[in-house]
Amino acid sequence: MKNDFKNRIFALVDCNSFYVSCERVFNPELRNKPVVVLSNNDGCAVSISKEAKKLGIKVGTPIFKVKDLIRRYDIKILSSNYTLYADMSSRVMSTLFQFSPNIEIYSIDESFLLLNGIKEDLNKYAKKIKNKVYQYTGIPVSIGIGSTKTLAKVANRIAKKNDNHNGILSLYNKKDIDYYLKLVNIEDVWGIGRKYSKKLKSYGIETAYDLKNLSTYWAEKKLGGIVGRRIIMELNGTSCIDIEEINQPNKEILSSRSFGKPVKSLKELEEAISMHSTIATEKLRKQKIIANRVSVFISTDRFKENEPQYGNFATIKLPIPTSYTPEIIKYALILLKSIYKEGYKYKKAGIVLSELINENNYQLSLFHKSNRPLNLKLMKAVDRINNKYGSNFIFPASSGINKNWCMRRNFISSYYTTRWSEILKI
DNA sequence: TCTGGGGTCCTAGGACCC
């Protein structure tokens, strides 16, 4: 069945206001109330309950811009607690595996399921999935079904937005599919972002239905080549994007963060870059890969228009690929020095590791001696200790002790599921 | 005071080679 690429049944299961829903599982006081979860640094709204949406708060809204609303309607505000969300996510995903062997975990709150071979009515089956996930995890989901991923996405979108579908809509083999496509704005179609939707609207193309009827040739010309062509074909029911059950290894790994307050000194930037190097190399080792290239970037606050602006990026190919933290820190700090300029207020810094390869098939260098086996042992010990006693239990001194530049997280909830001391008491 | 962090894919164009 799986090889029958032409005739696919995709379901997209998407958690409703995922971060808010996670918080509500453990804090019932948040239920039926307007709730917003903030991005890192308590900057933007990233997850918004239905009630808060009704009050006009949108994803990406900087929170300081809606202060009045928050006060007036007593909207509950929370910092994001990724440890909690990641744990809840894996609970949701493992529940989904009961319903299909072919699953692609697409993001922290979404999965594609192949439903080929399901004998019963698809709507009924979807309802079972929805109920089971809620029963096991307390997280509400919406489910969209279609013959392509793009159509499943569209169906999910409609199911989530319109109350009369109870969170489930199948467009599979639907006769009046065009009726539904007319309900969806182009900017809500998977793959159409801000720029493309503006361009399309200038040609009078407003809905998913309009998009579906474009010629693929035209789409290829106007929407980034093959990408545009695929969107049109998928809307017309030809599946071009297959389900990817096996996690592809990362092609690059990035760690960066805005600072809690402006940073001017090279020393503080060095601490931050050193910390990001530590985080990024931990991720490398977790995936058993090593990096060939290190890049570092810094930038001032682009929203402060009347302050002098500066940003730069430097990159280097390593003599030998590695995941050894001190080695990466060494190069990252050299790169940082090469782009640092005095007299600016920096807002953000980060590191990118790229040209990643499996740790077992690296090319030995003729000219550079390597202490690889020894280094690997040391890193393994560090990772083990941090796993056991909490991340950052030990860390390089170059990351700084006080971390004055650290991000804000003023409204954090408890680590209900991953820290014994914060487990819920009844 | 106050605007996230982590990714991918695709294309164009330059450098270089024969």
Add this chain to the structure above:
DNA sequence: TCTGGGGTCCTAGGACCC
């Protein structure tokens, strides 16, 4: 000195996603 086609590799930048 200049001309020309055909090709590869690399990087920057744009667009998108959650």
